[in-house]
Amino acid sequence: MAKNITIAQVAEQAKVSKSTVSQYLNKRYEYMSESTRQRIEAAIEELNYHPNSIARSLKQKSTYTVGVIVANILHSFSTQILRAIENNFNANGFHIIICNADDEPEKERNYIEMLQAKQVDGLIIFPTGGNLDLYEQMHKQNFPVVFMDRKIDGLEINTVMLDNHRAAQLAIDAFVESDYKRISIITTSIIRNTSPRVERIEGYRQALEAHGLPVREEYIRTADAANIQNELNELFALDAPPEAILAGNDRVLLEVLKYMKEHQLVIPDDVAVIGIDEVAFASFYTPPLTVVTQPTIDMANKATELLLEQIKSENKTAKTAIHRLQPSLIKRGSC
Structure with missing residues (x-):
């Protein structure tokens, strides 16, 4: 059975004190010269020393x-x-x-x-x-x-x-700049008042009002991810279906894209789409997807x-x- 190497043995090998090795292990390099640091590093590697995290936790109460x-x-x-x-x-x-x-x-x-x-x-x-x-x-x-x-x-x-109101505003501004007026927002469920979803809907309302566009309640949809296809069916069965959809997060965006493909709707010719949150495929999807990103x-x-x-x-x-x-x-x- 391999013998456990101690901090004292590392100190002896590196010709420094135990406290200096401890400072090295805690990344307090400002307390030692570069040559001291290199000697400790070499001693740790040569002796194959692994700090005892349990003992460290007990000693430092962390x-x-x-x-x-x-x-x-x-x-x-x-x-x-x-x-x-x-x-x-x-x-x-x-x-x-x-x-x-x-x-x-x-x-x-x-x-x-x-x-x-x-x-x-x-x-x-x-x-x-x-x-x-x-x-x-x-x-x-x-x-x-x-x-x-x-x-x-x-x-x-x-x-x-995130400033969720601003996220929705950026998307609505982009839609309006491209001359879309019938704009829908879809988010996952707000049953527990989940703040990003609620705030993005609030931001959507505020942005439409700022542009002088009516807020149509039938264009605001919230549902569990499994039921978003039903919401989309209802949206496109309206007498005046939306020209543009803001997907409130990446899971909603996936459901929207799936719906477009299954119903042979062309983006953005039939319906424009913006998603909140960057997704890995956004830049090479056909067409490439406009998104509002979070500074993760x-x-x-x-x-x-x-x-x-x-x-x-x-x-x-x-x-x-x-x-x-x-x-x-x-x-x-x-x-």
């Missing part, structure tokens, strides 16, 4: 682990954010545990309780909105937590999200920064805020 609970991992936005969050925490010496709640509050509750039982140092949550008691409990206990993508009214928890890397960076501040701060009751980042329009051929 597991160096954070949990991320995403509402629905099927969204391209979610996977892009998760990738950037993982990179950020890895660079800061933290592991992350990723959980997918499937937009189910009970599943989210189980994950929150499990991650806290594992003594993670903090949580980033894309909240379902269905566990107010748990959110409030974490807030009262000063447990480090950041909400991503969705806000919960009445709770003072740091939140990072900036959002991930902000959430990481806010959570690390809470984890490292003695003052866990620091001021909280909703941080809204700005979308941008990528104009292509579908509008």
Whole structure:
């Protein structure tokens, strides 16, 4: 059985103190010369030393682990954010545990309780909105937590999200510039008042009014992804069907594109389309798809920064805020 190498053996091999090796392991390189750093690195490689993360956790009262609970991992936005969050925490010496709640509050509750039982140092949550008691409990206990993508009214928890009103406005402006007047919006269900979906509909209404166009309620559709085809059937059965459709997220966009193909509708000649959220195939679809993008890397960076501040701060009751980042329009051929 291989003998465990200790930090003392690394220090002896590198001819430095144990505290200097500890500083190296914690990436505090400013406390040592380049030659010292190289000697420690060489000693670690030669001895095949692996830090004992359990012992480190006990000593520093930290597991160096954070949990991320995403509402629905099927969204391209979610996977892009998760990738950037993982990179950020890895660079800061933290592991992350990723959980997918499937937009189910009970599943989210189980994950929150499990991650806290594992003594993670903090949580980033894309909240379902269905566990107010748990959110409030974490807030009262000063447990480090950041909400991503969705806000919960009445709770003072740091939140990072898109300016959703602006996202809808950018799309409507693009449609109007191309002389479309009958414009529909379709989002996934708003049964739990999910803030991005609600706000995008609000932004849609405001943008139409700003352009002097009527807001037609029959053009506003919300449904679970499985029922969006039915909503599209009803839309195109109207006496005056829409000339343009704003897809509220990537899953809606996929359903819209599927409908267009099955009904042999040509984009944008028959119906113009804009989606909120960039999708991998947007630039080479026929025609290339106009989209409103979210600054996923900036959002991930902000959430990481806010959570690390809470984890490292003695003052866990620091001021909280909703941080809204700005979308941008990528104009292509579908509008």
